[in-house]
């Protein structure tokens with residue numbers, strides 16, 4: 177097992193390269209993926225390596241090029257569509273929900289859509305109300321889709337080939353705050369699946385359950401708690417649809433306390449779904465009511481101090497954990 | 506106007522007004538770029554430098570009662586529309602005294618008093634809104650015009666085409682102003698459009714449309730005045746494609762690797778300020794002293810705006826949840 181220094185962005189790029197090399201049916205399309213190099217520089221250099229047929233710059237036409245991705249998938253290709261950010265995916269929501277997700281069922285199983293859609297998500301860069309959404313929950317609501325949230329270098333590198341092996345649409349959410357994350361990447365692709373959640377830190381006192389861009393914050397919160405003698409387990413969901421009920425139940429049964437951390441808005445959030453499942457799956461094993469830390473219910477404001485206050489932070493996560501840990505020790 | 510000397514005087518003072526308007530935007534944005542480097546301004550910052558003639562000339566041709574719909578590249582539109590530089594700069598800082606209460610920042614400048622409906626950062630998102638504003642005016646028998654700005658990139662979106670059709674079908678009083686700077690981020694127009702003649706697209710919806718040199722402030726003003734008059738007279742929507750160029754990168758995150766340096770330099774020579782100043786000088790309408798005076802006035806206004814933004818307090822976090830919805834009726 178070799179380890180190499182890498183970034184989250186570089187890991188995503190390597191995954192794309194590998195996929196393009198491995199299968200001539202694979203191609204990448206989206207706004208500014210080619211000449212510009214990707215708005216988050218993920219596809220930088222791929223145009224030079226693979227040419228404009230396979231690294232396709234599209235006009236600003238989210239509905240059209242996502243729909244075209246669906247059509248190309250039906251026609252035997254294996255498209256990877258990049259939507260610049262989740263904010264703009266709303267212009268393609270119709271194609272994703274009404275066509276990609278529903279096609280297999282409404283055709284009685286005759287057709288299916290092996291399409292991968294990647295997009296950046298999340299807040300934290302002072303980009304204000306229209307560029308800071310976390311709408312993973314909306315997509316995780318829809319049967320027919322598989323929704324992934326790579327939060328580590330390994331997942332950034334090895335989820336894509338798994339997604340491309342699927343026969344149905346897979347959405348991959350890349351939190352914009354993670355692109356510069358650095359670390360070691362090991363070649364252990366075999367261990368990566370796109371089915372299960374992963375324990376990122378073991379702990380016996382409570383479970384911190386999260387995904388995506390909130391994982392680093394949650395791990396920081398766990399460190400803070402550890403210094404106070406509270407051992408928190410951190411569960412990274414990784415797959416937002418279908419949720420890994422078993423891992424969720426096992427973690428909560430082990431620790432008997434749960435804090436759900438979600439950058440989505442609280443009402444109707446993924447956190448709401450997780451709370452419901454925790455209660456359904458482990459009600460009698462709980463020693464405290466589960467709690468959640470979500471984004472405050474307002475469009476994301478521009479000033480840094482207000483944006484910070486609106487989003488989950490390591491401090492607020494730790495505070496929520498302390499509240500349920502202390503009360504019952 | 507019968508007295509030729511009066512006409513000359515008026516046109517001189519008007520030309521100076523236009524120049525002043527463009528200099529305000531140019532220097533304001535140069536300052537913003539500097540403040541971005543000092544981390545005073547954050548997030549996305551899209552500079553309008555090079556495109557100033559369009560905002561200044563278009564706003565000169567609109568009435569106070571008209572409405573304006575802008576994009577994320579909105580500083581020039583906002584300043585030319587008459588939103589105070591203090592309020593715009595404070596918004597860039599995210600202060601409560603900003604024109605959007607500090608909540609919007611650079612991309613989301615709003616001002617109810619001047620019917621400035623923002624600062625939309627979803628490409629194409631402003632067009633349907635403008636159609637609706639026009640619809641409201643028409644249904645209520647008002648003779649207002651809604652001026653809607655958008656870029657060449659927006660022309661590829663479905664919302665553009667849907668809006669063209671609806672505005673034409675219902676003969677709405679909307680003036681569409683396409684700022685064609687030939688790039689949508691890193692994608693050149695000819696790499697995004699099968700038909701690069703943008704005004705032809707509008708004509709295909711039976712909207713009178715014309716392409717104008719967007720670097721020529723007087724040409725823009727003349728074209729906008731004519732179009733506004735026609736729209737106001739009830740002739741339905743009109744469309745102007747204003748050909749221009751952004752001199753700076755798309756945003757502060759853009760390394761600008763997709764276009765030739767020579768191309769940028771060539772366009773800079775054609776810039777709206779770069780061309781207006783010598784032509785005024787040649788006509789004897791302005792001398793160096795006059796230009797110095799304008800520059801000093803602009804520099805003072807900017808210094809005051811920075812001071813205004815700097816001295817404002819940060820909004821207390823306790824007020825985080827304000828302005829999400831109207832207060833519940835009692």
Ligand SMILES: Cc1ncc(C[n+]2csc(CCOP(=O)(O)OP(=O)(O)O)c2C)c(N)n1
Nearest residue numbers: 264578626627628656657658659688689690
């Ligand atoms: C629907 C949507 N897709 C993508 C983006 C990202 N984006 C922001 S500006 C821009 C380029 C727009 O170009 P254009 O309309 O020509 O305006 P310009 O920036 O040149 O003024 C892109 C792709 C966005 N804001 N909205």
Ligand SMILES: [Mg+2]
Nearest residue numbers: 656657688689
């Ligand atoms: Mg453009």
